[in-house]
Each structure stands twice: as structure tokens, then as C-alpha cells.
Amino acid sequence: xxxxxxxxxxxxxxxxxxxxxxxxxxxxxxxxxxxxxxxxxxxxxxxxxxxxxxxxxxxxxxxxxxxxxxxxxxxxxxxxxxxxxxxxxxxxxxxxxxxxxxxxxxxxxxxxxxxxxxxxxxxxxxxxxxxxxxxxxxxxxxxxxxxxxxxxxxxxxxxxxxxxxxxxxxxxxxxxxxxxxxxxxxxxxxxxxxxxxxxxxxxxxxxxxxxxxxxxxxxxxxxxxxxxxxxxxxxxxxxxxxxxxxxxxxxxxxxxxxxxxxxxxxxxxxxxxxxxxxxxxxxxxxxxxxxxxxxxxxxxxxxxxxxxxxxxxxxxxxxxxxxxxxxxxxxxxxxxxxxxxxxxxxxxxxxxxxxxxxxxxxxxxxxxxxxxxxxxxxxxxxxxxxxxxxxxxxxxxxxxxxxxxxxxxxxxxxxxxxxxxxxxxxxxxxxxxxxxxxxxxxxxxxxxxxxxxxxxxxxxxxxxxxxxxxxxxxxxxxxxxxxxxxxxxxxxxxxxxxxxxxxxxxxxxxxxxxxxxxxxxxxxxxxxxxxxxxxxxxxxxxxxxxxxxxxxxxxxxxxxxxxxxxxxxxxxxxxxxxxxxxxxxxxxxxxxxxxxxxxxxxxxxxxxxxxxxxxxxxxxxxxxxxxxxxxxxxxxxxxxxxxxxxxxxxxxxxxxxxxxxxxxxxxxxxxxxxxxxxxxxxxxxxxxxxxxxxxxxxxxxxxxxxxxxxxxxxxxxxxxxxxxxxxxxxxxxxxxxxxxxxxxxxxxxxxxxxxxxxxxxxxxxxxxxxxxxxxxxxxxxxxxxxxxxxxxxxxxxxxxxxxxxxxxxxxxxxxxxxxxxxxxxxxxxxxxxxxxxxxxxxxxxxxxxxxxxxxxxxx
Amino acid sequence: xxxxxxxxxxxxxxxxxxxxxxxxxxxxxxxxxxxxxxxxxxxxxxxxxxxxxxxxxxxxxxxxxxxxxxxxxxxxxxxxxxxxxxxxxxxxxxxxxxxxxxxxxxxxx
Numbered sequence: 018x019x020x021x022x023x024x025x026x027x028x029x030x031x032x033x034x035x036x037x038x039x040x041x042x043x044x045x046x047x048x049x050x051x052x053x054x055x056x057x058x059x060x061x062x063x064x065x066x067x068x069x070x071x072x073x074x075x076x077x078x079x080x081x082x083x084x085x086x087x088x089x090x091x092x093x094x095x096x097x098x099x100x101x102x103x104x105x106x107x108x109x110x111x112x113x114x115x116x117x118x119x120x121x122x123x124x125x126x127x128x129x130x131x132x133x134x135x136x137x138x139x140x141x142x143x144x145x146x147x148x149x150x151x152x153x154x155x156x157x158x159x160x161x162x163x164x165x166x167x168x169x170x171x172x173x174x175x176x177x178x179x180x181x182x183x184x185x186x187x188x189x190x191x192x193x194x195x196x197x198x199x200x201x202x203x204x205x206x207x208x209x210x211x212x213x214x215x216x217x218x219x220x221x222x223x224x225x226x227x228x229x230x231x232x233x234x235x236x237x238x239x240x241x242x243x244x245x246x247x248x249x250x251x252x253x254x255x256x257x258x259x260x261x262x263x264x265x266x267x268x269x270x271x272x273x274x275x276x277x278x279x280x281x282x283x284x285x286x287x288x289x290x291x292x293x294x295x296x297x298x299x300x301x302x303x304x305x306x307x308x309x310x311x312x313x314x315x316x317x318x319x320x321x322x323x324x325x326x327x328x329x330x331x332x333x334x335x336x337x338x339x340x341x342x343x344x345x346x347x348x349x350x351x352x353x354x355x356x357x358x359x360x361x362x363x364x365x366x367x368x369x370x371x372x373x374x375x376x377x378x379x380x381x382x383x384x385x386x387x388x389x390x391x392x393x394x395x396x397x398x399x400x401x402x403x404x405x406x407x408x409x410x411x412x413x414x415x416x417x418x419x420x421x422x423x424x425x426x427x428x429x430x431x432x433x434x435x436x437x438x439x440x441x442x443x444x445x446x447x448x449x450x451x452x453x454x455x456x457x458x459x460x461x462x463x464x465x466x467x468x469x470x471x472x473x474x475x476x477x478x479x480x481x482x483x484x485x486x487x488x489x490x491x492x493x494x495x496x497x498x499x500x501x502x503x504x505x506x507x508x509x510x511x512x513x514x515x516x517x518x519x520x521x522x523x524x525x526x527x528x529x530x531x532x533x534x535x536x537x538x539x540x541x542x543x544x545x546x547x548x549x550x551x552x553x554x555x556x557x558x559x560x561x562x563x564x565x566x567x568x569x570x571x572x573x574x575x576x577x578x579x580x581x582x583x584x585x586x587x588x589x590x591x592x593x594x595x596x597x598x599x600x601x602x603x604x605x606x607x608x609x610x611x612x613x614x615x616x617x618x619x620x621x622x623x624x625x626x627x628x629x630x631x632x633x634x635x636x637x638x639x640x641x642x643x644x645x646x647x648x649x650x651x652x653x654x655x656x657x658x659x660x661x662x663x664x665x666x667x668x669x670x671x672x673x674x675x676x677x678x679x680x681x682x683x684x685x686x687x688x689x690x691x692x693x694x695x696x697x698x699x700x701x702x703x704x705x706x707x708x709x710x711x712x713x714x715x716x717x718x719x720x721x722x723x724x725x726x727x728x729x730x731x732x733x734x735x736x737x738x739x740x741x742x743x744x745x746x747x748x749x750x751x752x753x754x755x756x757x758x759x760x761x762x763x764x765x766x767x768x769x770x771x772x773x774x775x776x777x778x779x780x781x782x783x784x785x786x787x788x789x790x791x792x793x794x795x796x797x798x799x800x801x802x803x804x805x806x807x808x809x810x811x812x813x814x815x816x817x818x819x820x821x822x823x824x825x826x827x828x829x830x831x832x833x834x835x836x837x838x839x840x841x842x843x844x845x846x847x848x849x850x851x852x853x854x855x856x857x858x859x860x861x862x863x864x865x866x867x868x869x870x871x872x873x874x875x876x
Numbered sequence: 877x878x879x880x881x882x883x884x885x886x887x888x889x890x891x892x893x894x895x896x897x898x899x900x901x902x903x904x905x906x907x908x909x910x911x912x913x914x915x916x917x918x919x920x921x922x923x924x925x926x927x928x929x930x931x932x933x934x935x936x937x938x939x940x941x942x943x944x945x946x947x948x949x950x951x952x953x954x955x956x957x958x959x960x961x962x963x964x965x966x967x968x969x970x971x972x973x974x975x976x977x978x979x980x981x982x983x984x985x
Contacts, residue, residue, distance in 0.1 A: 019959065022936050044903060044952045045926065051904045051949070064923055071930040803908075 030072045041068055049728060072340040086393040097367055098399070103362045105403025105454070108356030110410035111757065113447050118422060119342050120443050121430035122335050128268050128432050130199045131293060134164075136300070136327035138290040138307065150315040152286035158310055162303045164293045167193035168286075174245040174258075174279050175540070175730060176231075184538070184730050185227065187247070188277035189284075197293050198267065200280075200828040204228075205239040205262030213282045220282065221258040225266045227278040238263060245279075268431055270330055291330065300327055309507035338426060344826050352757050356501040357454055359496045359764040361461045364396075365492055366775050368462040373573045384831070392462040400455035408447065423750045436749055493808045496768050500812025503761035504849050505819030510758040511841045512824060512831050513751040519833035520747070526609035526677035527690040527800060529746055532706045534576055536717060536736035540698040545727070547625055550697035553725055560604070561705070563713045570608035570692050576737055579679050587641050588651040588667065596637050596687035597679075598654045600696040607672065608706045616648045616672030623671075623692040630692055630799055637687035640671050647673060654689040681832070706738065750830070760847070765812075766856045773805060774860035794865035801861040802854065809853045813846055820845070883910070886926050887936075890971060891918075893956060893964040896938060902951035903929060904984050929954060937963050 030037060049055045069075070091098045126132045140151065156166045167190070174187040192213055194200075200207075200297035203225060212220050221243070223232070228841075232238055246255040249296060258281065286843070294303050308324035354513055375388060423429045546548050554571065562569045575582055580597030603619040614635060623630045631654065639649040651667045658664055668691065676686040693701075707714055715734055723728050777784070784797055824836040834841070884892060895901065895909045907920040908930075932938040937960030943953035956964070 023934060026934055026936060040952065041926070041930075045922075047923065047951055048902075048904045064926055067923070068926045068930045071927050071934055295959075448882075511983075529941065691916050 027072055027074070031074055031077075031650050034074075038069065040849045041065060055243055063650045067309060074132075075601065080394070081633060083391050083394040084398065085390055087398050091395060091398060094367065097363055098724070100767070101399050102406060104340060104356045104360055106406035106410055107760065109351050109407030109451065109454075110414060112450060113407060113411040113443075114414050114418075115346050115412065116446050117443060118430070119346060120440065120446070121432065122338055122426070123342060124442060125432055125440065127270055127331050127334065129197065129270070131296075132331065133329070134294045134296065135330040136294065136303075137198060137293055137330055137333060138166075139290060139326045140288075145293040149317045151288035151311065153314045154290070154307075154310060155289075155314065156292075159306055162295060162298045162306050164295050165193040165196060166291075166352040167191055167197045167291045168283060168285065168289060168756070169194050169253040169291075170289065171277075172247055172281075172289050174247055176243060176245050183231075185245075185278040186275065187279040187281065187733065189281050190281045193293075194283075194291070198270070198293060200267055201263035201265050203265040205260070205337050207262060208282050211481070214283060215284045217282075219256050219258050222262040222280045223260055223263050223265050224276060224278045224280075227265045250364065262784050263672060266834065270334055270548040274850055291326070293328075303327060312802070334428070334431070341426075343583055344830075347826065348754065348757055351506060353450075353454075355499050355761045355764060357458065358499050358502075359768050360399075361458060362492055362495045362499075362768045364458065364461045364486060365495075367772060367866050368392075369488070370775075372541070372818070389463060393459045395731055396459040396462065400458065403454075404447075404451040407451075411447075416618060423494060466851070477602060492772055496765070496814065497808050497812040498760070498773060499765040499768050500809060500849065500853065501815035501819055503758065503765045504813060504816025505823045506754070506758040506761050506844060507845045507849065508816075508825040508842060509818035509827055510751065510755040511845050512753055512827055512834055512836065513747075513840070515834045515841060516831035517747060517751050520681045523678065523681050523833075525677055525679075525681070526611060528706075531708065532608065532704055532713065532737040533735065534705075534737050535703045535715065535731055536575060536721070537701050538704060539701075539726070540730070543666045543728075544699050544800045547697050551643060553627055553729070554693070554701070557703075557721060557725055560606070560725075561703070561714075562604075564717045564721070565705055567705055567707050568604035568607055570602065570605040570607055572599060572702050572704070573693070573696075573698035573700060574599050575702060576704075577680055579683055580688075582685065583655050584652040584657075584686075585637070585641070589642075593642055594687065595635070595685075596634075596654065596689050597685065598689045598691065600691040600693045600698060603694075604773055605690075605704070608704050611677055612675045614673045614675055615646070616670070618672055619694075621694045624694040625794060627695070629666040629668040629695055630671045632672045632674050632690040633670055634676050634686055634688040634690075636676050637689065638670075640687060652689070654691070736876055762852070766852055767857040769805060771811075773801060773857045776804075777801070777860050777864040788865070794862070797865035798861045802857055805857040809850060809857075812853075813849060816849070817842070817846070882921050882924070887933065887938065887971070888924055890964065890967040891920075892925075892932065892969070893937060893960055895957040896954055896972075897961060897964060900943075900953045900955040902943065902945060904951075905945075906954070915938070917924050928929060932960070 045061060045064065049061075064104045127135070129135065140219075154166075156163060169188050171185040171192045172189050176183050176185055187625055192208070192210070195207055202222060204812065205222070207222070208220065211217055228234060228238060235241070239262065241260045243258045243260060244255065245258055247504050258279070264280065267276060292303075293309075294300070302323055304327050307327075311325055312318070314366065329843075373813075415484075458506065499785050503873070539550065539553065544553065558569045558571065578598055583598045584592070584593035585594045585598075586592045601619075601622075606613060613632075616632075617631065631652065633641070633647055633652075641647065642650060643653065646668045650670050652670065653665060655665045674688075677688065679688065701719070705714055706716075719731055722731060787797060821837065828836045891910055892906055895906055895913070901909065907922070907925055911919050919925050923940060929938070933940060934955070936957060938954045938956055940954050943951055945951045
């Protein structure tokens with residue numbers, strides 16, 4: 018109790034210090050006044066301090082004094098302070114941002130209740146040999162290991178309220194599914210138990226986005242009936258759904274896919290399960306139990322069936338990301354190390370310069386502890402400022418770059434990318450890094466202290482102090498390390514830049530400027546054979562090209578997608594080649610600006626019932642008929658028909674087309690083009706080249722489509738150039754890496770310059786004597802170059818080794834460039850050496866051109 | 877001027893508390909009282925008095941307040957607290973025990 022009282026009294030003293038100290042001083046003064054012999058009172062200041070120290074806050078005073086002295090010292094060297102703080106801030110920001118990304122995707126769990134217990138049930142091996150009968154798995158017998166099991170199956174709902182039909186992503190879910198993902202209704206209610214029973218009324222919940230976009234945030238949404246029809250195996254079914262609720266915006270756990278827009282209760286049994294295990298149940302145990310039950314109800318097990326395997330849902334979300342994230346973490350860590358090395362070099366230089374100041378302090382009575390405390394306070398101030406600035410920078414960077422990052426990984430980060438989003442892991446990691454940095458840097462200014470006595474420094478002549486050989490070695494090592502690290506990063510970014518340039522320069526073979534597209538899907542119930550398809554497309558092409566006054570292109574594929582390779586056989590028996598096969602109309606080549614090299618393009622005569630024709634790409638023509646003209650030859654293109662489907666016809670080649678790439682990395686240039694009228698498809702993309710904006714012709718086109726058949730679905734439309742997403746992500750990564758490299762090179766050069774400039778200043782007398790004895794300016798410069806040259810060479814050698822490592826890591830990210838591309842390596846080495854030499858030459862030159870007389874006089 | 881003996885180590889707190897247990901006094905008066913009561917054998921160094929007074933305040937054994945001395949000066953008067961009385965008792969008992977033990981050794985050895 019008295020202990021508590023004592024502490025409270027201490028705190029009370031701290032809070033009232035000024036007043037209480039004044040009272041003490043006054044008291045001592047009046048005591049002195051009352052004494053017959055005031056001299057005996059003693060040293061008043063010392064007495065006051067001793068009295069004050071009783072309260073135990075002396076250390077606080079000492080520290081605040083040290084901090085103030087340190088701050089003043091740093092203020093007197095603004096160049097050093099600014100460079101050090103900015104470098105530390107940037108280094109920390111880079112590391113923290115990388116940590117934030119890694120944390121957001123890999124470490125933080127998915128934003129669902131108990132998401133670390135969510136597993137997907139995989140029948141090993143997945144695929145066509147899965148055991149059957151899994152729909153009858155009795156989960157109630159597994160209730161000690163499994164809390165609940167959820168099933169879902171996707172369904173496409175075609176809403177046909179007004180104008181065109183539109184597809185909506187639908188999902189039928191079991192009762193457990195809503196619970197497992199914690200899907201809460203923002204408006205209305207969830208599903209009731211009876212709605213899961215077959216025969217009950219069809220109800221649905223819609224997503225927040227759909228409510229906002231399609232239904233205009235209608236407040237009376239609950240209870241609305243929506244007409245939709247779904248495609249099922251037995252044919253299209255038209256249903257009327259009653260909306261009972263609107264879902265809150267929810268994070269979707271499948272990569273590359275967006276969440277459902279319509280959610281409806283699942284009434285049938287399906288075999289795709291997601292389970293939530295009970296707390297404390299080990300995964301192996303659960304797998305064993307589920308396998309047991311599966312064996313009892315299932316049939317048709319593949320031989321050597323290893324049983325059921327549970328894969329964490331989180332892992333499935335981040336497949337493939339680990340190597341990429343590791344690839345980013347390493348350069349970031351390297352950058353931080355280089356930054357620290359640079360700051361260490363700067364601190365060493367500064368410490369040597371201050372030896373005289375230290376000597377004076379020691380002479381005035383500062384103990385060793387005191388000096389150590391002061392120097393540590395300086396380092397802590399620097400690191401603290403760097404940490405604060407770094408955190409602010411990180412927050413800024415993450416907020417600006419979050420959309421790019423998410424686009425690069427093609428999946429949003431669970432829970433967002435903010436660094437200070439009350440995430441204890443992140444703050445701990447950053448705080449730990451900052452602390453580690455501060456601790457390691459704090460030793461730097463103390464190193465010279467162990468080398469010599471401070472008093473010696475006062476006796477030394479000349480400005481400042483001199484370095485000992487071991488300090489010089491340390492400096493050289495740090496500089497060499499910086500050079501090595503920046504060379505490695507430079508090579509990495511060089512490779513990526515070259516790869517990007519290659520990609521940009523890739524000639525896709527078609528023009529996408531000012532071309533718009535729309536993707537159509539025709540319903541299966543009417544369009545079961547070619548004639549009705551032609552009956553739709555022909556008038557469509559007529560009407561749209563008439564109103565747009567431009568030819569229309571049709572193709573049976575989605576823009577910027579690589580076609581599936583299908584086997585091709587020639588009339589002279591050559592087989593075994595594969596090519597991409599697609600059906601296009603005549604307008605395709607004109608609209609997209611694809612040149613016809615030989616022969617002709619499709620004509621109106623190439624219609625259904627006429628002789629089947631085809632066009633081939635140049636490369637394929639060379640492959641199939643290397644020595645002859647392909648015109649007039651025949652080929653068979655496509656997979657062999659299954660079951661009782663009609664055989665594919667032999668087609669006559671009537672023209673050769675130039676090579677076209679569908680994506681920047683499409684290396685297979687063999688393509689066969691069929692006439693769209695002879696091979697129409699329910700899935701088609703319409704292309705139109707026009708000077709006007711895409712939005713001007715699209716409504717007219719939609720109108721024409723709706724007139725011809727209102728059930729035809731128009732998904733996805735827009736400018737073709739906007740679909741070119743491949744380059745965005747890679748450009749982002751390249752710019753980041755180049756930024757890192759440029760920054761580290763700058764730091765390394767700054768280090769070299771700083772050390773050389775300082776050495777030159779230290780050895781002024783030596784230089785002056787040499788000049789007086791007849792050395793030329795060039796000799797002096799060469800002398801310095803030789804010294805720094807050794808360090809530079811060591812750095813470049815180490816850097817080459819590091820560069821090979823970095824190149825291997827980037828192997829999968831670069832195209833069109835070999836990882837160990839000699840010209841990139843040579844160019845970066847030359848750049849590093851040249852700039853390093855320049856950074857040495859500049860300060861050395863300045864010293865060497867001054868007159869020796871002047872220099873000797875100054876000393 | 878020859879230096880007189882200071883107070884034996886460890887006893888200053890006890891002496892101050894004892895003096896204050898009679899009546900509240902200010903700093904100079906405490907030193908005077910100890911000096912007088914000990915027939916001028918003990919003189920309290922100011923250098924040890926004030927830190928000791930601060931320690932007494934910290935431990936809550938005395939409390940301080942503003943007052944006017946008999947010469948009309950504004951001073952700070954120290955007053956013993958109940959905890960201080962208890963501390964005084966325990967230190968006195970300890971002191972008696974120790975001196976008795978020392979005496980035993982000195983007399984009998």
C-alpha cells in the first residue's frame with residue numbers, strides 16, 4: 018500500500034515539478050539567510066540536484082537533455098540530417114509497403130468468421146476420376162469434427178425485364194454457405210429454412226452492386242418479382258424470383274472471379290463441399306473421418322484412392338502468389354540494407370569529423386556513458402524521424418498504389434491494403450524493423466570510440482580527426498556492398514525494361530485503335546443449328562453496318578484471348594500440326610486492318626451450303642505446304658467429332674493472311690480462319706471501326722439486336738483497346754523496380770562522392786606537398802581513382818553475382834529477353850563503373866586544381 | 877574552522893522524525909534542534925538534510941506546508957505523519973537492537 022502511495026507521490030512531484038523546485042529553492046535560500054555562516058551551506062546547485070534526485074526522475078532529465086543536445090547537433094549539420102532521414106524514410110516505406118502487401122494477401126485471414134477453419138473438400142485426385150455418390154455424404158455423422166458443410170453451385174440467370182436480356186452471375190447455395198461466409202443482408206432478410214425445400218417458392222437475394230446498378234437503389238426492392246430464365250440440362254426454364262433481401266458487399270473468396278449477383282437457395286444435392294471444422298480439430302483427423310464416411314456411401318473409387326483432402330480456402334485464394342511476393346520482398350529488403358549501409362557511411366564520416374568536439378566534451382567532464390548516451394540519442398532521433406516519415410509515406414503510397422497492385426495480382430486484397438489499419442502484425446513488423454535499424458546504426462558512431470582515447474583527438478593537428486585503418490576498411494566494405502546491391506537491382510530493372518519494350522514493340526498484327534466490340538450470346542433453345550443462326554446474324558450485320566455506315570466484323574471468340582489449339586490435317590496426308598481455329602466474316606479483316614497476303618478474303622458466296630473454304634496464316638501455310646502455294650489445297654481443321662455429330666468437312670484454302678497475335682505473348686502463329694457463314698456459333702464478338710466514340714454506335718446496335726431477338730444477351734462491350742490489360746500490370750512492376758534501382762544507384766554514388774570528398778579534405782596537406790614536389794593535378798586524381806577503383810571493382814564483382822541471382826528470380830516475368838542477357842549486364846556494369854569513376858573524379862579534381870601554396874597556408 | 881562530527885550514517889532520518897514528533901519545524905530549526913539536543917555533538921550537514929527531507933516527503937513520513945517562522949520569514953514547515961510515527965518506532969526499535977548487540981560484543985569479547 019505504501020508502495021502505491023510512494024509512486025503516486027512520485028507522479029505528483031513530476032506533474033508539479035516547476036512549482037515544487039521553486040519552493041525548494043526558496044526554502045534553501047531562507048535557510049541560508051538564517052545561518053550565521055552561510056558559506057557552510059554548500060554548493061546550492063549540487064544540493065538542489067541531489068534533493069531533486071530523491072524523487073527518481075533524474076533519468077528523465079538526463080535523457081531530455083541528451084535529446085536536446087542531439088537535436089541541436091543534428092540541426093548544425095542539415096545536409097547530413099536531411100539525406101539520412103530521407104533515405105531512412107524511403108527505405109522504410111518500401112519495406113513497409115512490401116510487408117503490407119504480403120500481410121494483406123498471405124498472412125491476414127480472409128474476412129469471414131473463423132475463416133482459418135474453412136476448407137474445401139477435394140477428392141484426390143480431382144477431375145474425371147472422382148468417386149461417385151459423394152452427394153450422399155451424411156454430414157450429420159461427422160458433427161464432432163465438422164461444424165457445418167456448405168455447398169454451392171453456379172447458375173446463370175438471364176434476366177429479361179427490359180430491352181436486351183442480361184446475364185447475371187448466380188449462385189445456388191445451401192444453408193451452410195451463407196453462414197460460412199457470414200453473408201448478412203443489408204436490406205430485407207436471408208433465407209428461411211422452408212425455402213430450401215423442393216417445391217417451395219423461388220426466392221432470391223441480390224448483391225449490393227446489382228441493387229445499385231440494375232435496380233437503381235430502389236427502396237422498395239424487397240418483394241419485387243423478377244422474371245429470369247436459366248439454362249439447364251433439360252432445356253431453358255423460366256422462373257419468377259421474389260427478391261427477399263439485398264446482400265451486404267462481401268469479399269469473394271475465389272480468385273479471378275467476382276461474387277454472385279443473385280443468390281438463391283439450393284435444393285438439390287451437389288458434391289462440391291466447403292466445410293468449417295470444429296475448433297481444435299486437427300485437419301488430418303477430419304480428413305480421416307470424412308474419408309471413412311465417404312468410403313461407406315461412395316462407389317467407383319479410383320484405384321489407390323488416397324482419400325479426401327482438405328485444402329484451406331485461404332490457400333486456394335492465393336495460389337501462385339507466393340513466388341511473386343517473395344520476388345518482391347527480396348529487392349525491397351536489399352533496398353533497405355543499402356539504405357542502412359549508406360546512412361552508416363554518412364554517420365562514420367560525421368563521427369570522424371566530430372572527434373575534436375568529443376575531445377572537448379571529455380575534457381569538460383563528460384563521462385564515457387554520457388558520450389555514448391548522447392550519440393545513441395542522435396541515432397534514435399534520426400531513426401525516429403525516419404520511421405515517422407516512412408510510415409506517412411507508406412500510407413500515402415499504399416493508398417495511391419492499391420488499385421494497381423490489386424490489378425496486377427488480378428484479385429483484391431482481403432480487407433484492403435492500408436498499413437495502419439489497426440493490424441497488430443503490421444505495426445509489430447514495422448516497429449521491429451525500425452528498432453533493428455536503430456540498434457544496428459547506433460553502434461556506428463560508437464566504433465571510433467573503442468579505437469582511441471578521446472583526449473588524443475585534442476592533441477591532433479589539422480581539422481577534425483583522422484581515420485584508423487579499420488574504420489577505413491569498414492567504409493570501403495559498406496561502399497562496395499552498396500555498389501553491389503545497386504548493380505544487382507539495376508540489372509533486374511534493365512531486364513524488365515527491355516522485356517516491356519519488346520512487348521510494346523510486338524506487332525499484334527491488327528489495329529485496335531478506334532475499334533469497339535460487343536460480345537453476344539444467343540440462347541440455346543432457338544439457335545440449335547446453323548440456319549437460324551444465320552437467320553439472326555445476316556440481318557444484324559446488314560442493319561448495324563447500315564446505321565453505323567461501316568462494315569461489321571464478326572468472330573466467334575472473345576477479344577485478347579488465345580484460341581484453343583485444334584489438330585489440322587492436310588490433303589496430302591500431313592497431320593500432327595495444331596493451330597488456332599476460329600470463324601470470322603469478311604468484314605473481320607477489313608475492320609481490324611489485317612492484310613491478305615495471297616488469294617482472297619471471304620465473299621458473300623462463301624455461305625452455308627456452298628463449298629467450305631478457309632484462310633490460313635502465313636506461318637501455318639509455310640508449315641503445311643512448305644514448297645507450294647497453299648491456294649487451292651484442302652485441309653481438315655478441328656477436333657474429331659464425338660458421338661453422332663456430323664463429320665467436319667474438308668475446306669479449300671482460298672487465301673493467306675498475315676500472322677496475327679491474340680496476346681502479346683502468343684507465340685503460336687498458326688491460325689485457320691473459317692467463314693463465319695459456314696460455321697456460325699452462338700457465341701460471337703461484333704467489332705466495329707468508327708471515328709465516333711464507342712458509346713455512340715452501341716445503343717443503336719443493342720436496339721437492332723433486341724429487335725431481332727430480345728433474348729440475345731449482350732455481355733461486355735466497349736473499346737477494344739481497353740481490353741488490352743496484359744501490359745498494365747507488368748508496366749507497374751517494371752516502374753517500381755526501376756525506381757528502386759535508380760534510388761539505390763543514387764545512394765551508392767552519393768556514398769562514393771561523400772567518402773572521396775572527405776578523404777580529399779583530410780589529406781589536403783599530403784596533396785599540397787605532392788603538388789609542390791611536382792605532381793600534376795592528373796597524378797593526384799589518378800591516385801584517388803586507383804584507391805576507389807579497388808572498392809568499385811569489388812562492388813561490381815559482388816554485384817554481378819547478385820545480378821545473376823536477381824535475373825534467375827525474374828526469369829518468369831520477362832519476355833523476349835534471356836535472363837542472363839549479356840548486353841544488359843554489360844550496359845549496367847559500364848554505367849555503374851562510369852558513374853562511380855565520375856563520383857570520384859569530381860571531388861578529387863577540385864582539390865588537385867588548387868594551388869599548393871594556398872592549401873599549405875590554410876593548414 | 878575545524879569540522880565537527882556529522883550525524884552517524886543511517887540515523888539522520890530517525891533523528892529528524894524524532895525531532896518532528898514533538899512539534900512541526902522548518903529545515904533550519906530541525907538542524908538547530910538536533911545540534912542543541914545533542915549538546916552540540918551532532919551537526920547536521922545541510923548537504924544531507926535537504927535530500928533527507930525530500931526522502932521523508934517521498935515516503936510520506938512527513939508532510940510540508942507553508943508557514944511563518946518566529947522571525948517573520950516565510951518558511952516551509954515539516955510535520956510528521958502517522959506513517960512517519962510508525963517508521964520512527966520501527967527505526968528506534970531497530971537502533972536499540974543493534975546497539976545492544978554491538979555493546980554485547982564490545983563488552984564480552
